[in-house]
Amino acid sequence: MRYTLGMAGALALFWIINSGHYSPLLLALGAVSVLLVTWIALRMDVVDKESTPLHLLGRIGPYFLWLGGQIIASNLDLVQRVWRREPRYQPQVARLPLPQRSDICRVVYANSINLTPGTLTVELKPDHLLVHALSEEGIAALEAGEMSRRVSELDR
Amino acid sequence: MSAVLAILSGACLLLGSFLLLTGALGFLRFADFYARLHACGVTETLATALIILGLMLLSDSYLPPFKLLLILLFVLFSSPTASHALAKAAWNAGVRPRDNQGKRDLPLPAGER
Amino acid sequence: MLALTVITLLLVMAVALVRAFAGPNVFDRVMAANLFGTKTVLLIAAISYLYGSPEFLDIALVYALINYISVIGVLRVTELRNEQRGTKEGA
Structure with missing residues (x-):
């Protein structure tokens, strides 16, 4: 109801x-x-927790603010990579763990990775993500796990 | 007041246009499909947000900013999904990421082919 | 500044068209079409302010929806075709 x-x-x-x-x-x-x-x-039969994620409403605001900051930072990083005489980037592919249990948190995590330019989710498997990044720093930042931790906290 | 708003909106539009050009340049110059997808992402996140913000500051009635906000929200929700769909479809069709010259395939993590 | 934004948007759309013609494979072309579509949304919104007719914003919103669905649709078609080819080779 x-x-x-x-x-x-x-x-x-x-x-x-x-x-x-x-x-x-x-x-x-x-x-x-x-x-x-x-x-x-x-x-x-599509009205449920997944299509109307009311339980996320309270916590999603601060997360979006944090994500906005990340998006601005990664955009600036990509700008200085593009405007070189030789575009400077070392693409990387890596596997990342996917600790989130609920589907909605997995989707939020994968979409957040996609929204920050420089990192891109290629595949979303039940227990891991395949991520393509333009630089080693991008992969390293994701492996440090701050974004993953913040997404996990959304559902708690 | 309105002069300040006009200057702010002009700054947003100018920055947004610059980011759009950056994305387009990367889109042309990058040698690899997945790298070009990242360049696409620049034009779809911050550039879109800045341009829509600039337009919002220009409005004189109260309804258009809400509609612009809806457009921005929809673009921000749909563009990562679309780029994930693109990357996944390309991966499943056998397109593999290459290095920054577009010549050699990248080393893949263990267990991927 | 609005006119400059519109010109930049048109330039970016031209770049997307170049990539759509040159793109080595079908996914580059779909990506270019996606870029073209999202920039069209911004172009319609900017033009609605340039000409002072806020009704265009509704069109921009609808265009954003259609663009997303069309990209997903084209990708589904290519994926289904690949799957069919795969099962034929397997048999």
Whole structure:
């Protein structure tokens, strides 16, 4: 029930942001469409912890801030690699452990690796990740495990 | 106030454009498929965020910034998924990462082929 | 500054097209198409401010959705084709 309400709320917010019209007729139509989509989602059996991760809401904010800092730093690193006369990079492929148990944390971890330019998840296996990086430092930073630890803490 | 906003937005747009150019240059110059995917990532994360932030600061009504925020969120959620899908499809089709000259294959960790 | 951003975006899209024509294999081309699509989203958003018509932002949002789905779709097709080829060789 919590997840159904959460999903309907998110859909209603999305509708209001995108509409910009607040006449009674249009608001009623919006309410009908929100209910319709929620009903379809319930029938499809996709309303659960995974599609509406309410339990992450409280902790995801600080994590996104930290991730934003990482994204800026790695972007600057890549900028100075590209603008050399000879592009300077030593690609690396490495295997990383995947300690996260829940699917959503694995996805958040793999996507965070992809969002920071310079590191890229190539394969996501049940117990490990295959990561391609533009430099040894990228792999070393991931192996130090700060990102992994922060993602694990999201679900606790 | 609006002059300050205009200057801030101009700075964001300028920085974003520079990052876009950086990504495009890397996209042209890098010798290997996976390296080019990293260059793509530059244009899709910070450059997109800066340009959308610059546009947000330019708006005079209250609805467009929310729509821009939605666009930014969607791009930030979908672009890592798309690049992972690209990398995985290429890996499964037998494209292997090469060194920075694009000549030799990289050494792979034990157990990978 | 808006005009400069639009020109840069067009330049980047031209670069993506060059790579789409030159790209050694199909994945380079799909990557170029993906880059082209995400830059189109930004271009539509920037043009909506350049011309002062905020309705374009809806189009940009829809374009972002379509672009993502099309990239995943094309990749699925190439993957399925590879799988089929693999089973044929195996048999």
